Amino acid sequence: MSGNAALGEAAVLAGCTCYFGYPITPQNELTEYMAKRVPEAGGIFIQSESEIAAINMVLGASVAGARAMTSSSSPGMSLKQEGISYLAADELPAVVVNMVRGGPGMGNISPAQSDYLQATRGGGHGDYRTIVLAPGSVQELADIVPLAFDLAEAYRNPVIILGDGMLGQMMEPVSFDNIKPPKEYPKDYILTGARGRPSRMVRSLLFDTKEEEEHNWKLFRKYQRMEQNEVRYEKYLVDDAEMIVVAYGIGARIVKGAIKRLRQENLKIGMIRPITLWPFPAKIIRETANRVTDFFVFEMSTGQMIEDVRLALEGKGHIHFYGRPGGVIPTPIELSRVISRHYYQQSHRGKK
Amino acid sequence: MKQVYARPKSLKPAHFHYCPGCGHGIIGRLIVEVIDEMDLREKAICVAPAGCGMLVYNYFDIDTLESAHGRGAAVATGIKRVRPENLVFSYQGDGDLAAIGTAEGFHAANRGEPITIIFVNNGVYGMTGGQMAPTTLSEQVTTTTPSGRNAATAGHPVRICEVFAVLDGTTYLERVAVNKPAAIIKAKKTIAKAFRNQLKGNGFSLVEILSPCPTNWKMSPIDSCRWIDDVMAKQFPLGVIKDVP
Numbered sequence: 001m002s003g004n005a006a007l008g009e010a011a012v013l014a015g016c017t018c019y020f021g022y023p024i025t026p027q028n029e030l031t032e033y034m035a036k037r038v039p040e041a042g043g044i045f046i047q048s049e050s051e052i053a054a055i056n057m058v059l060g061a062s063v064a065g066a067r068a069m070t071s072s073s074s075p076g077m078s079l080k081q082e083g084i085s086y087l088a089a090d091e092l093p094a095v096v097v098n099m100v101r102g103g104p105g106m107g108n109i110s111p112a113q114s115d116y117l118q119a120t121r122g123g124g125h126g127d128y129r130t131i132v133l134a135p136g137s138v139q140e141l142a143d144i145v146p147l148a149f150d151l152a153e154a155y156r157n158p159v160i161i162l163g164d165g166m167l168g169q170m171m172e173p174v175s176f177d178n179i180k181p182p183k184e185y186p187k188d189y190i191l192t193g194a195r196g197r198p199s200r201m202v203r204s205l206l207f208d209t210k211e212e213e214e215h216n217w218k219l220f221r222k223y224q225r226m227e228q229n230e231v232r233y234e235k236y237l238v239d240d241a242e243m244i245v246v247a248y249g250i251g252a253r254i255v256k257g258a259i260k261r262l263r264q265e266n267l268k269i270g271m272i273r274p275i276t277l278w279p280f281p282a283k284i285i286r287e288t289a290n291r292v293t294d295f296f297v298f299e300m301s302t303g304q305m306i307e308d309v310r311l312a313l314e315g316k317g318h319i320h321f322y323g324r325p326g327g328v329i330p331t332p333i334e335l336s337r338v339i340s341r342h343y344y345q346q347s348h349r350g351k352k
Numbered sequence: 353m354k355q356v357y358a359r360p361k362s363l364k365p366a367h368f369h370y371c372p373g374c375g376h377g378i379i380g381r382l383i384v385e386v387i388d389e390m391d392l393r394e395k396a397i398c399v400a401p402a403g404c405g406m407l408v409y410n411y412f413d414i415d416t417l418e419s420a421h422g423r424g425a426a427v428a429t430g431i432k433r434v435r436p437e438n439l440v441f442s443y444q445g446d447g448d449l450a451a452i453g454t455a456e457g458f459h460a461a462n463r464g465e466p467i468t469i470i471f472v473n474n475g476v477y478g479m480t481g482g483q484m485a486p487t488t489l490s491e492q493v494t495t496t497t498p499s500g501r502n503a504a505t506a507g508h509p510v511r512i513c514e515v516f517a518v519l520d521g522t523t524y525l526e527r528v529a530v531n532k533p534a535a536i537i538k539a540k541k542t543i544a545k546a547f548r549n550q551l552k553g554n555g556f557s558l559v560e561i562l563s564p565c566p567t568n569w570k571m572s573p574i575d576s577c578r579w580i581d582d583v584m585a586k587q588f589p590l591g592v593i594k595d596v597p
């Protein structure tokens with residue numbers, strides 16, 4: 001099954017009853033899957049007139065109490081930022097998928113990781129954050145969908161699933177056995193008509209600066225709770241490693257292939273793979289830096305996550321970087337060569 | 353003693369923030385009167401715009417969401433699809449619907465979403481200080497058309513009802529005004545008819561309301577009301593534009 005279709009199936013199994021989307025490669029398989037599957041399951045599918053409309057339909061469905069999702073790829077994600085900012089401000093849950101492609105501008109339709117900063121810094125206007133989940137395989141993509149809805153509803157905040165064209169389009173076996181709808185949280189904020197209760201309003205406009213400030217601090221405290229509780233990452237051969245690669249998503253998958261080769265040559269390389277890009281697993285990286293001096297960041301961009309690695313290291317250690325922007329997918333062999341070159345430079349430095 | 357006038361149940365005891373002579377207050381009042389008379393308070397969900405109408409949630413005692421500028425029809429679509437039994441209406445100005453939100457309004461109309469748009473046409477961007485709106489008349493002076501709207505560079509006044517009328521998804525479109533008592537009574541009946549249309553599941557409805565904005569028109573409230581009849585209604589003829597029962 002393609003990653004896009006697996007994501008769609010997982011969403012339906014996780015109880016997503018509303019999907020709104022606008023065609024863009026490389027995530028069309030998801031929209032097409034949902035066009036058939038969601039109505040079959042009794043839900044709502046609309047091919048919207050734009051990504052702006054799609055995210056606002058999600059907002060409407062969410063405020064009406066439904067589990068709603070939209071998806072796009074980079075240029076369409078830019079259009080969704082307005083709605084994501086409103087979702088965050090209104091404290092409404094939603095899952096938004098970005099199958100990233102090369103950019104900026106129209107770019108191309110090849111896999112890339114160049115929307116990292118947009119995703120992890122809020123992306124739209126105002127002081128807000130979204131949890132960003134970055135799966136690295138089709139199975140993990142499917143497994144992460146119920147988690148995404150759970151986090152969105154637990155915190156009443158949009159959650160971003162950040163994939164890329166490769167993850168969306170590649171075919172892999174996938175099991176849906178463990179995919180169940182997450183539990184329901186109390187929905188005392190949704191609009192259903194004021195039957196037997198006072199009327200409700202959902203808004204982000206707070207003319208009173210004191211009120212807006214308090215709202216911002218309230219959101220901030222929520223984001224702090226996410227930072228405390230929701231950091232997720234995978235450690236791969238870290239314990240004896242002399243150099244740690246930091247990579248995520250499909251990038252990490254390629255790195256794993258490279259590390260397997262390098263380990264055969266007895267190069268002690270390990271990897272920390274952030275699964276949540278925000279909140280970023282800064283603590284584990286910082287702790288690892290007590291023992292390991294060298295960190296190698298690989299991204300399919302000119303370097304965006306590297307900023308978070310730098311912040312995590314707080315000046316400790318050395319950072320190496322390799323980036324392939326523009327939709328280029330390096331092979332594990334290419335990566336293993338680059339990593340080993342940096343590894344030997346490092347051990348050389350170590351001897352001096 | 354017989355009570356002849358009271359605050360509608362669905363109106364909160366708040367003071368309107370609108371300028372003297374503004375039509376928004378009348379329109380808001382008509383909407384809640386209709387909601388009360390049709391017993392819809394427990395069914396109604398309002399989508400408020402960015403514009404002078406954005407604070408209706410401070411006045412309407414019904415479930416209300418404030419949407420981003422122009423996105424009301426898309427948000428209302430999401431709500432209505434999830435809650436088809438509710439009365440879902442979007443309250444939008446002419447900048448909101450006829451400029452930034454044209455795509456969302458047009459396509460909700462074209463899909464025949466069974467929602468109602470209350471479209472307040474005051475010919476300007478009221479909230480932001482009286483700039484040109486798509487509905488601004490030719491030669492009309494606004495803060496961004498200081499020597500009058502020139503069709504050659506700024507285009508022509510948009511007739512939203514007529515534009516939407518060609519879409520097969522629309523079933524009820526009518527243009528009214530709130531510049532004199534008879535027109536106000538008519539406007540109220542029209543809003544009620546649009547809501548009934550929606551509750552019958554009869555596709556997309558829109559009520560366009562010519563509404564005075566004395567502050568930004570730089571006219572007295574009385575002159576503004578006259579101007580609607582003498583000038584504005586020539587460009588925006590009142591009446592039923594489309595009614596497919």
Ligand SMILES: Cc1ncc(C[n+]2csc(CCOP(=O)(O)OP(=O)(O)O)c2C)c(N)n1
Pocket residue numbers: 402403404405421444445446447448449472474476477478479480485
């Ligand atoms: C994306 C965006 N652009 C601009 C604005 C600023 N803005 C707020 S209301 C408004 C226009 C309101 O005019 P109209 O829709 O005609 O309603 P009125 O105030 O006249 O009732 C604008 C441009 C905004 N809130 N959001």
